Amino acid sequence: MHTKTSATDRAYRHTKDAILDRRYAGGDLISEGDIAAGVGVSRTPVREALLRLEAEGLVRLYPKRGALVVPVSQDEIDDVIETRRLVEGHTAQKAAAAEAGERGALAVRLNELLDRMRTEVDGDRQAFVLADRGFHREIVTAGGNAILVGLYDSLRDRQLRMMEEGVRTVARMCRNIDEHAAILAAVEAGDAPSAGRAVQVHLDGAAQLLGART
Template sequence: MNTTPSATDRAYEYTKDAILTRRYGGGDLVSEGDIAAGVGVSRTPVREALLRLQAEGLVRLFPKRGALIVPVSQQEIDDVIETRRLVEGFTTERAAGLAEAERVALVDALGSYLDVMRAHVATDKRAFVVADREFHRAIIRAAGNQVLIDLYETLRDRQLRMMEEGARTVERLRANIDEHAAIMDAIRDGDGPAAREAVRVHMDAAGAMLGARR
C-alpha cells in the first residue's frame, strides 16, 4: 500500500501550516508559483490544494492573481468559541455519563495530558498546546460521534491562527491547567452538569484570551 503523500496533499499541508503558524498573514496575497516553488511541485496540485483551503474558509481565490489569506475577524473568533462551547459542552457531558470503567480509562488518559502540560507550562509552549489539544480530542472521541470529532479538528485549526503568541503567558497557561483539571474531575465524578459548566468556564476564558466579545 502506497502511503506517500500526493503532490496535492503536500501543497495543502505546506500552505495550511504556513497559514496556521502565520508565516502567511491575514491579508497576504500568495501566488500559486510561490507555493509551488516552496513545495517543489507544479502549479496544478497547488491549485487543487488552494481549492480545499478555500472550502475551509482560510483563503479566497482570485484568478490569475493568487490566493488571499482570509484575515481573522472578530465574528470568526466569536463563532469558533461559541461552536466549541456547544460541541465540547455536549461531548464532555456525554463522557461523564460513560460506564465507570470507560470513565476511569478516559480520566487516566486525561491525567497524562495534564502531566505534560504541567511539565512544559513554563518551558515549551508548543508541547503544552499539543497536550492541550490531545486532552480535548480524547474527550470528544470518547463521546463517539465522528462528525463532532472532525468538527473539533477544524475548530482547533482555525483557533490556532487566532492566537497571538504573547497571549500565552505562564499565568494564563497555569489557569488553563486548572480549568482542564475541573473538566477532568467532573468526568471522574460522573457529573454531567458540572462537566458542561467546567467547559463553559474554560471556553469563556479562551474567548477572553482571544479578545472575543462577551
Template sequence: MPSPSAPVAVPEAARRTVTGPAPTAGQPAPGKQPPAAERVFAHVKQAVLERRYEGGTLLTEGDLAEAVGVSRTPVREALLRLEAEGLIKLYPKKGALVLPVSAQEIADVVETRLLVEEYAARKAVPAPGALIERLEELLAEQRRHADTGDLAAVAVSDRCFHAEIVRHAGNAILARLYDQLRDRQLRMGVAVMHAHPDRIAKNIAEHTEILDALRSGDADGAAAVVHRHVSWVKNLARGEER
C-alpha cells in the same frame, strides 16, 4: 485574538507577501510520496493553522511551487481546495490571501463548542479509568510543550484533551460534528496563545479542574468548568478580558 476583519481588498491589503521558500509542513512519510497537489495542500494548511502564514499574508504560486518543489499546476489545485475550506481567498493573477480569523467565526465556534462539550462533560460521568488516564497523559503532554514554547503542539494537545471527553460521551454523530471544528480550533488556539501567552498556564489549570471534576464524578462541576473555560474566547473577540 484577532479582531473582526473588514472584507479584504485585493492584495494591497496584505500585510506581508511571501517572498521566498516558507517552512515545510513536516517531512514526508517513508516510501512513496503523496501526489504533488496533496503535498502543497498539506504544506500550506499546516502553515496557516500554525500561523507561519498569518492572516493577511499573500501567497504566490511561484513561491509555493519553489517551497514544496513542484510545478505550478498542482499548486493551483491545492489552492482551490484551500479556498473551499475557507482558509484563503484567491485573486486571479495576484495570488492567494490567507484569511484572518473573524470575530463571527470565533463566536460561531465557541457557541458550537459549548453545546457539544458541556453535554459531553456530563455524559462522560462516571468517567472510565481509560478516559482519566488518557486525560492525564494529554495534560502532561501539554505542560511539556508549554515548557519548550511549542505553541502549535500546545494547541494540538489542548484540542485533543477536549476531543477525548467528547468521544467518551458515547454519541458518534456528535463526535464527528466536533471533529469538523478541528482546524478552526487549532488555528484559534495558536492565535490566542501568541496574543495572550498568559492563557497557556490558565488553560492548563482549567484542564486540571475539568479532570478533577471528572475523576470525582462531579458532572455538573465538570460542565461548569468547561463553560467557563470555553466562553472566555468569545470575550476576547469582543475586546474584553477575563
C-alpha cells in the same frame, strides 16, 4: 495517482501550516507559483490544495492572480468560541455520563495529558499546546461522533491563527491546568452537569484571550 495525491497533500499541508502560524498573514496574496516552488511540486496539485483551503474558509481564490489569505474577523472569533462551547460542552457531559469503565479509561488518558501540560509550563510551549489540544480532543473523541471530532479539529486549527504572541503567559497556562483538572474531576465523578459547567468556565477564559463577544 498516488504521486498526484501525495503532491496535493504536501502543498495543502505546507500552505495551511503557513497560514495557521501566520507566515502567510491575513490579507496576503499568495501565488500558485510561490507555493509550487516552496513545496517542489507543479501548479496542478497546488491548485487542488488551494481549493481545499477555500472550502475551509482560509483563502479566497482569484483566477490568474492567486489566493488571498482571508483575514481573521471578529465574527469568525465569535463563531469559533460559540461552536467550541456547543461541541465541547455536549461531549464533556456525554463523557461524564458514560459507563464507569469508559470514564476510567478516558481519565487515564486525560491525566497523562494533564501531567504533560504541568511538565511543559516552564518548558516547551509547543508541547504544552499539543497536550492542551489533545486533552480536549480525547473528550470529544470519547463522544463517539466522528463528525464532531473533525469539527473540533477544524475549530482548533482556526483558533491557532487568532492567538496573538505573548498571550499564553505562565499564569494563563497554570490557570488552564486548573481548569482542565476541574473538567477531569467532573468526568471521573460521572457528574455530567458539572463537566458541562467546567468546560464553559474554561472557554470563558479562551473567549477573553481571543476578544470574543460570546
